[in-house]
Amino acid sequence: MLASELTLPRKRFTRTEVDHLIDSGFFVGQRYELIDGDLIDKMGQSPPHAFTIGLVLNWLASFIPTRQIQIQMPIHTAGEDYDRSVPEPDLAVLSEFKAEYQRRHPRGDEVLLVVEVSDTTAAFDLSRKAVPYARAGVPEYWVLDLTRRMLVVHRQSDGKLYRHIQMYSGHDIVSMQGRSESVRVDAILPQEG
Helix, strand or coil: CCHHHCCCCCCCCCHHHHHHHHHCCCCCCCCEEEECCEEEECCCCCHHHHHHHHHHHHHHHCCCCHHHEEECCCCECCHHHCCCCECCCCEEEECCCCHHHHCCCCEHHHEEEEEEEECCCHHHHHCCCHHHHHHHCCCEEEEEECCCCEEEEEEEECCCCEEEEEEEECCCEEECCCCCCEEEHHHHCCCCC
16 A cells, blocks of 8 residues: 555544634634634735735625625534534625624624635635535635636535536626626736736
């Protein structure tokens, strides 16, 4: 058997274990998110990544109240993912702002849209990260792929996966499901070069 064929055991974390590590100060100065039991390093953002978050935020804020827009804040997942995944999307649009978010994070079914900006993480964001969002009831999940300069829109969750996935390039126009406000994809991407 080749070394590449070996499957080494790994420690899969739960939400409770990660909370204990955070409370103990283990992650001081570091950012991680829990996806399917794996701790994913939320590396520092490149300038294009941070700039793109700002572009999307400005567009969303033109028609959504800003208190309904979250930037890099946790979302509660559902069912089997509840104890294994605590995603922190780059942006999330809440269906409404609730005072109870002082005590808990919004659930996926309380979110209208989740946006991930991907420069080095596109494959992960388009596969493993889409699953807990679909299972949590997030109706719409966007991945802005900076490398390929495209937007991948996921809609129509069946409770396990998104059934409708569509790719948009630079000059294509897109809008949130059920909204008339639209934007050209290249208006929410940093300029080339």
